[in-house]
Amino acid sequence: MPDDDLTDILASTGLAANGITDRIRADILSGTFGAGHRIKIGELAERYAVSAMPIREALRTLDGEGLLTIIPNKGARVRTVDAKFVRNLYDIRGALESLLVEHACNNMTFRARQQIEAAQTRLEDAVGRDDTTDLLAANADFHNVLNQLGDNPEAVRILRMGQNLIASFRGQFGFQAGRLAGIAEEHRALMEALWNRDVSRAIAISRMHSMSARDDLIASLKD
Numbered sequence: 109m110p111d112d113d114l115t116d117i118l119a120s121t122g123l124a125a126n127g128i129t130d131r132i133r134a135d136i137l138s139g140t141f142g143a144g145h146r147i148k149i150g151e152l153a154e155r156y157a158v159s160a161m162p163i164r165e166a167l168r169t170l171d172g173e174g175l176l177t178i179i180p181n182k183g184a185r186v187r188t189v190d191a192k193f194v195r196n197l198y199d200i201r202g203a204l205e206s207l208l209v210e211h212a213c214n215n216m217t218f219r220a221r222q223q224i225e226a227a228q229t230r231l232e233d234a235v236g237r238d239d240t241t242d243l244l245a246a247n248a249d250f251h252n253v254l255n256q257l258g259d260n261p262e263a264v265r266i267l268r269m270g271q272n273l274i275a276s277f278r279g280q281f282g283f284q285a286g287r288l289a290g291i292a293e294e295h296r297a298l299m300e301a302l303w304n305r306d307v308s309r310a311i312a313i314s315r316m317h318s319m320s321a322r323d324d325l326i327a328s329l330k331d
Contacts, residue, residue, distance in 0.1 A: 207258065294317040
Protein backbone atom coordinates (compact mmCIF):
# COMPACT_ATOMS: atom_id res chain seq x y z
CA MET A 109 0.00 0.00 0.00
CA PRO A 110 1.45 3.46 -0.92
CA ASP A 111 2.52 5.61 2.02
CA ASP A 112 0.05 8.35 1.04
CA ASP A 113 -2.85 5.88 1.15
CA LEU A 114 -1.81 4.67 4.59
CA THR A 115 -1.55 8.25 5.82
CA ASP A 116 -5.06 9.01 4.52
CA ILE A 117 -6.48 5.93 6.26
CA LEU A 118 -4.84 6.82 9.58
CA ALA A 119 -6.01 10.42 9.30
CA SER A 120 -9.60 9.44 8.54
CA THR A 121 -9.57 6.96 11.42
CA GLY A 122 -8.36 9.69 13.77
CA LEU A 123 -11.09 12.07 12.65
CA ALA A 124 -13.71 9.36 13.07
CA ALA A 125 -12.43 8.55 16.56
CA ASN A 126 -12.59 12.23 17.57
CA GLY A 127 -16.21 12.48 16.50
CA ILE A 128 -17.17 9.23 18.21
CA THR A 129 -15.34 10.30 21.37
CA ASP A 130 -17.48 13.44 21.51
CA ARG A 131 -20.67 11.43 21.00
CA ILE A 132 -19.87 8.81 23.64
CA ARG A 133 -18.80 11.52 26.08
CA ALA A 134 -22.05 13.39 25.50
CA ASP A 135 -24.07 10.20 26.04
CA ILE A 136 -22.26 9.57 29.34
CA LEU A 137 -22.74 13.12 30.61
CA SER A 138 -26.40 13.14 29.57
CA GLY A 139 -27.02 9.95 31.50
CA THR A 140 -27.72 7.79 28.45
CA PHE A 141 -24.93 5.58 29.74
CA GLY A 142 -25.27 5.75 33.52
CA ALA A 143 -22.68 5.10 36.20
CA GLY A 144 -21.61 1.46 36.18
CA HIS A 145 -23.03 0.88 32.70
CA ARG A 146 -20.99 -1.68 30.79
CA ILE A 147 -20.08 -0.44 27.32
CA LYS A 148 -19.37 -3.04 24.66
CA ILE A 149 -17.42 -2.18 21.54
CA GLY A 150 -19.77 -4.11 19.25
CA GLU A 151 -22.85 -2.37 20.61
CA LEU A 152 -21.26 1.08 20.23
CA ALA A 153 -20.14 0.29 16.69
CA GLU A 154 -23.73 -0.58 15.83
CA ARG A 155 -25.16 2.43 17.67
CA TYR A 156 -22.91 4.95 15.90
CA ALA A 157 -22.64 3.04 12.60
CA VAL A 158 -18.84 2.87 12.56
CA SER A 159 -16.20 0.15 12.69
CA ALA A 160 -14.65 -1.10 15.91
CA MET A 161 -11.36 0.75 15.36
CA PRO A 162 -12.56 4.33 16.09
CA ILE A 163 -14.61 2.97 19.01
CA ARG A 164 -11.46 1.51 20.57
CA GLU A 165 -9.59 4.79 20.08
CA ALA A 166 -12.48 6.73 21.62
CA LEU A 167 -12.65 4.44 24.65
CA ARG A 168 -8.92 4.87 25.24
CA THR A 169 -9.35 8.65 25.17
CA LEU A 170 -12.29 8.55 27.59
CA ASP A 171 -10.38 6.19 29.85
CA GLY A 172 -7.59 8.77 29.95
CA GLU A 173 -10.14 11.45 30.89
CA GLY A 174 -11.39 9.27 33.72
CA LEU A 175 -14.96 8.97 32.44
CA LEU A 176 -14.77 5.22 32.13
CA THR A 177 -12.56 2.26 32.93
CA ILE A 178 -11.48 -0.16 30.22
CA ILE A 179 -12.02 -3.84 31.02
CA PRO A 180 -9.51 -5.98 29.07
CA ASN A 181 -11.25 -8.00 26.33
CA LYS A 182 -14.68 -6.94 27.61
CA GLY A 183 -15.18 -3.27 26.72
CA ALA A 184 -15.50 -0.59 29.38
CA ARG A 185 -17.57 0.52 32.35
CA VAL A 186 -18.79 4.08 33.02
CA ARG A 187 -17.50 5.75 36.16
CA THR A 188 -19.62 7.88 38.46
CA VAL A 189 -19.56 11.57 37.49
CA ASP A 190 -20.37 13.40 40.72
CA ALA A 191 -19.06 16.13 43.00
CA LYS A 192 -16.15 13.99 44.15
CA PHE A 193 -15.09 13.29 40.56
CA VAL A 194 -15.18 17.01 39.71
CA ARG A 195 -13.38 17.95 42.93
CA ASN A 196 -10.57 15.51 42.25
CA LEU A 197 -10.28 16.66 38.65
CA TYR A 198 -9.97 20.31 39.61
CA ASP A 199 -7.65 19.66 42.55
CA ILE A 200 -5.19 18.13 40.09
CA ARG A 201 -5.70 20.93 37.58
CA GLY A 202 -5.27 23.58 40.27
CA ALA A 203 -1.94 22.15 41.40
CA LEU A 204 -0.59 21.87 37.85
CA GLU A 205 -1.83 25.30 36.77
CA SER A 206 -0.23 26.90 39.84
CA LEU A 207 3.08 25.29 38.93
CA LEU A 208 2.84 26.54 35.34
CA VAL A 209 1.81 30.04 36.40
CA GLU A 210 4.84 30.25 38.70
CA HIS A 211 7.19 29.63 35.78
CA ALA A 212 5.11 31.72 33.37
CA CYS A 213 5.49 34.67 35.71
CA ASN A 214 9.27 34.47 35.34
CA ASN A 215 9.24 33.64 31.62
CA MET A 216 6.83 36.36 30.48
CA THR A 217 7.62 37.94 27.11
CA PHE A 218 6.20 40.94 25.29
CA ARG A 219 4.70 38.67 22.62
CA ALA A 220 3.05 36.45 25.24
CA ARG A 221 1.65 39.50 27.00
CA GLN A 222 0.06 40.65 23.75
CA GLN A 223 -1.51 37.22 23.23
CA ILE A 224 -2.86 37.08 26.78
CA GLU A 225 -4.31 40.58 26.55
CA ALA A 226 -5.95 39.72 23.20
CA ALA A 227 -7.52 36.59 24.68
CA GLN A 228 -8.74 38.57 27.69
CA THR A 229 -10.32 41.20 25.44
CA ARG A 230 -12.20 38.48 23.54
CA LEU A 231 -13.23 36.84 26.81
CA GLU A 232 -14.63 40.08 28.24
CA ASP A 233 -16.48 40.72 25.00
CA ALA A 234 -18.00 37.23 25.23
CA VAL A 235 -19.08 37.90 28.82
CA GLY A 236 -20.83 41.08 27.65
CA ARG A 237 -22.72 39.05 25.04
CA ASP A 238 -23.32 36.11 27.41
CA ASP A 239 -21.69 33.89 24.79
CA THR A 240 -20.32 30.83 26.58
CA THR A 241 -18.93 29.27 23.39
CA ASP A 242 -16.71 32.25 22.61
CA LEU A 243 -15.84 32.60 26.28
CA LEU A 244 -14.60 29.01 26.49
CA ALA A 245 -12.51 29.49 23.35
CA ALA A 246 -10.94 32.72 24.66
CA ASN A 247 -10.41 31.14 28.07
CA ALA A 248 -8.56 28.23 26.42
CA ASP A 249 -6.35 30.64 24.47
CA PHE A 250 -5.58 32.61 27.64
CA HIS A 251 -4.50 29.52 29.56
CA ASN A 252 -2.69 27.94 26.62
CA VAL A 253 -0.29 30.89 26.48
CA LEU A 254 0.37 30.62 30.20
CA ASN A 255 0.84 26.87 29.95
CA GLN A 256 3.41 27.21 27.18
CA LEU A 257 5.29 29.83 29.19
CA GLY A 258 5.24 27.40 32.10
CA ASP A 259 7.74 25.29 30.13
CA ASN A 260 6.67 21.90 31.50
CA PRO A 261 5.37 19.76 28.62
CA GLU A 262 4.41 16.87 30.89
CA ALA A 263 2.22 19.08 33.07
CA VAL A 264 0.62 20.56 29.95
CA ARG A 265 0.00 17.09 28.52
CA ILE A 266 -1.88 16.03 31.65
CA LEU A 267 -3.94 19.23 31.64
CA ARG A 268 -4.89 18.76 28.00
CA MET A 269 -6.22 15.29 28.71
CA GLY A 270 -9.06 16.89 30.64
CA GLN A 271 -9.73 19.95 28.48
CA ASN A 272 -12.36 18.32 26.28
CA LEU A 273 -13.99 16.84 29.35
CA ILE A 274 -14.22 20.23 31.06
CA ALA A 275 -15.65 21.78 27.89
CA SER A 276 -18.22 18.99 27.69
CA PHE A 277 -19.17 19.52 31.33
CA ARG A 278 -19.77 23.19 30.65
CA GLY A 279 -21.75 22.47 27.50
CA GLN A 280 -23.93 20.04 29.46
CA PHE A 281 -24.32 21.85 32.79
CA GLY A 282 -23.49 25.49 32.03
CA PHE A 283 -22.43 28.10 34.59
CA GLN A 284 -24.00 29.54 37.69
CA ALA A 285 -25.35 33.11 37.57
CA GLY A 286 -22.52 35.65 37.69
CA ARG A 287 -19.76 33.11 37.02
CA LEU A 288 -18.87 34.46 33.58
CA ALA A 289 -18.15 37.89 35.02
CA GLY A 290 -16.19 36.22 37.80
CA ILE A 291 -13.96 34.48 35.28
CA ALA A 292 -13.16 37.80 33.61
CA GLU A 293 -12.35 39.44 36.96
CA GLU A 294 -10.11 36.57 38.05
CA HIS A 295 -8.25 36.66 34.74
CA ARG A 296 -7.77 40.40 35.06
CA ALA A 297 -6.31 40.01 38.55
CA LEU A 298 -4.02 37.23 37.36
CA MET A 299 -2.80 39.39 34.48
CA GLU A 300 -1.88 42.20 36.85
CA ALA A 301 0.09 39.83 39.05
CA LEU A 302 1.90 38.45 36.00
CA TRP A 303 2.78 41.91 34.66
CA ASN A 304 4.18 42.82 38.09
CA ARG A 305 6.05 39.50 38.28
CA ASP A 306 4.42 38.95 41.67
CA VAL A 307 4.89 35.18 41.78
CA SER A 308 3.21 34.47 45.12
CA ARG A 309 0.14 36.53 44.21
CA ALA A 310 -0.08 34.97 40.74
CA ILE A 311 0.00 31.48 42.26
CA ALA A 312 -2.65 32.39 44.84
CA ILE A 313 -4.96 33.86 42.19
CA SER A 314 -4.44 30.87 39.90
CA ARG A 315 -5.35 28.46 42.68
CA MET A 316 -8.41 30.54 43.63
CA HIS A 317 -9.46 30.67 39.97
CA SER A 318 -9.36 26.88 39.70
CA MET A 319 -11.22 26.35 42.95
CA SER A 320 -13.91 28.85 41.91
CA ALA A 321 -14.40 26.94 38.67
CA ARG A 322 -14.60 23.70 40.65
CA ASP A 323 -17.21 24.99 43.07
CA ASP A 324 -19.28 26.51 40.26
CA LEU A 325 -19.35 23.24 38.32
CA ILE A 326 -20.26 21.22 41.40
CA ALA A 327 -23.14 23.61 42.06
CA SER A 328 -24.24 23.26 38.42
CA LEU A 329 -24.21 19.47 38.73
CA LYS A 330 -26.71 19.72 41.57
CA ASP A 331 -29.16 21.98 39.69
